[in-house]
Amino acid sequence: MLRSLFSGQAAPLNAAAPKKPATLLVLQGDAYDWVSLLRGATLRDGRPVRVVQTGWEDVDVHADTYSCTGSVQVQVEVYRFAKTASPPEGFGLEASGRTRVTLQPDFVLVRNEVATPAFDGRSRLNGLLFADLPAVNSLQSILLSCERPAVQGQLLKLQRQLGAEVFPVVPQHFCSSSRSLMYGYTFPAVVKIGSAHAGAGKMKITDHHQMSDFRSVLQMMPDEHCLVEPFIESQADLRIQKIGSNYRAFRRVSLSGDWKTNTGTSIMDEIECSQRWKTWADAASEMFGGLDILTVDAIVEEGSGKEFILEVNGTSYSK
Structure with a gap:
């Protein structure tokens, strides 16, 4: 997914001096090994990329503007690396990867939700915002996405612009x-x-x-x-995923009879993404100044087959 940001080529052997690595902070504590996925990647200017993967609950952020230039100096304390990730390179860590490190990230990829019933990481997110770090999606959009009414307000705005037939949002x-x-x-x-x-x-x-x-x-x-x-009696759920210019569509049918189809037993199949659903995703990608990664979640009503958009999720939910 992030390969488009990198050249994918190692620095030339005759380079005068090794370039300082760019540090990518990946906030995902529950899946994938981004350290391995991006091993050997470089930026377009030839700088190698050093990846550190952890979760929101395992970091602290402090930043200040006391330098003579007035620029923001940010430090991220990482207390534990993601269980699924390889230890980051370039820190002299032991194989266990449990050593605390301090880093200055150049870029942030958020793949876990910031606020959950068990933990609220918005104080960490606010620190990254204070430092004005670039991210996918933007940190501003991630902060706004923490508030469901803000997301729904954007969906209702799109419905007014496009019409309920084109962009059918569930009444609320x-x-x-x-x-x-x-x-x-x-x-x-x-x-x-x-x-x-x-x-x-x-x-x-x-x-x-x-x-x-x-x-x-x-x-x-x-x-x-x-x-x-x-309450809409569900025939199936839809998830439309958009990453850059790529689309995928999934259909989920409950097998357990639980009205919350995302908590009981269900079966999910990837299906062809129709132009109608691509229109939904394209419209939603304009929310909060632009979303590079998103999903549109919808429900198909039993009997009528009508589709209703329930919500849009940003990068942290678009798995």
Whole structure:
């Protein structure tokens, strides 16, 4: 994926002096070995690329502008490397790869979500933003993508521009707290607390009595917002992936009967990406100033076959 940024060729043997490596910080603690995937890669100017792979919870960031030039000096402390990754080269590490290192990244690739139910890494992300580091996707878009209402607002903007027939976003109701949860639309409905994802923080509500009970639960979380949308009986889920100018489409069908098809047993097949779905991905790629990597998630309604766009995910979810 990042090979387009590199020449893929080693520096010429007759080079006058070895060039300082460019450091790529990959924030992905749960899969892949980016150190091996990009071993031997160089930038177009011949600089070798040194890859360090870790997770959000295993880093700290500090930066300052006290240099005489006023430029930002950033330091990233890495306490542990990703379990799936090879130890980074050029640090003199032992084979275990468990030694703490300090680095100054030149570029960042984010492949894990910043905020999860178990950990919130936005303080680390804000440090990288303070240092104005280049990244895929941009750090600004990653910060905005942490907030589901910001993403949905962009989707609704695209729906107004393109029309609901071309860009069909699922209807939603936003409330900033339990006090503003005055939902009187169709049931069953699905409530999503905060920036819920991957099945967490979501609940199916069958009627207004259950909604009243849920409202009392939301009252215990005064700092959380909530989104409510109609429950759509699913025939299948769709995931449209766009990386640069490349597209892929996947169809997922639940086998367990769980309404959350991303948490129960399911089967996923890669299918041909239609022009309609490419239009969705192209439109979504303009969000937040531009997304180089994204997925559009949609649901196909049982019976009618209608498709509804549920959300767009950036680089950290587009696996």
